[in-house]
Amino acid sequence: MGAIKKIVKWVGIVVGSLVGLLVVAVVFLILLGSMRVNKAYEIQLASIPIPTDAVAIERGRHFVETVGLCSECHGDQLQGDIIEEDPVFGTIAPPNLTSGAGVLLGS
Ligand code: HEC
Incomplete structure (x- = not known):
């Protein structure tokens, strides 16, 4: 495998991992946000x-x-x-x- 191919492969792995982490973080924040928005409070009138x-x-x-x-x-x-x-x-x-x-x- 040539040096250029190796570099391209690693850049792909790094960028792919970052995008994957970003997607996981966004999904997590969306779930967390909707849990908070839908939270119901018990109050005494x-x-x-x-x-x-x-x-x-x-x-x-x-x-x-x-x-x-x-x-x-x-x-x-x-x-x-x-x-x-x-x-x-x-x-x-x-x-x-x-x-x-x-x-x-x-x-
Ligand atoms: C400067 C103008 C102004 C004054 C002075 C004012 N109001 Fe209002 N009030 C409004 C407006 C405009 C709305 C509608 C707000 C909206 O629809 O978002 C409103 C809405 C309300 C509401 C309804 C709130 C709701 O849940 O929809 C109440 C109750 C109220 N006013 C009471 C009062 C009382 C009591 C006073 C005097 C202490 C007062 N207002 C003085 C302009 C005023």
Whole structure:
């Protein structure tokens, strides 16, 4: 076997091994990634008591109207609004925050 043939053979073995290792590494990372993505967490849902007394309602109104300025974007009655509708930039539509049927927070 000539010297050139030997060199070509070894270059082939080295390159082939590297490509093989790369394929194994990529497959491993894909499997690891999908395992992490599909991981399910067990959580305890806390039930949050919602006060309905006048003081709590007034505190909520103060928070919504003065502190959080929620109605600036979600509408006067928090009924939802469209504050931006641009073919390039996109649509910004703060959702309905009321507890009416069929809305985001209905349940
Ligand atoms: C600057 C505008 C703006 C203000 C101020 C604002 N929001 Fe929003 N809000 C949005 C937009 C826009 C969305 C929709 C985001 C989306 O669809 O990804 C949203 C979504 C929500 C959602 C739905 C989240 C979900 O799970 O989809 C809730 C709840 C909410 N806002 C509550 C509030 C409350 C409470 C306040 C006041 C403390 C508030 N927002 C103030 C713009 C605003």
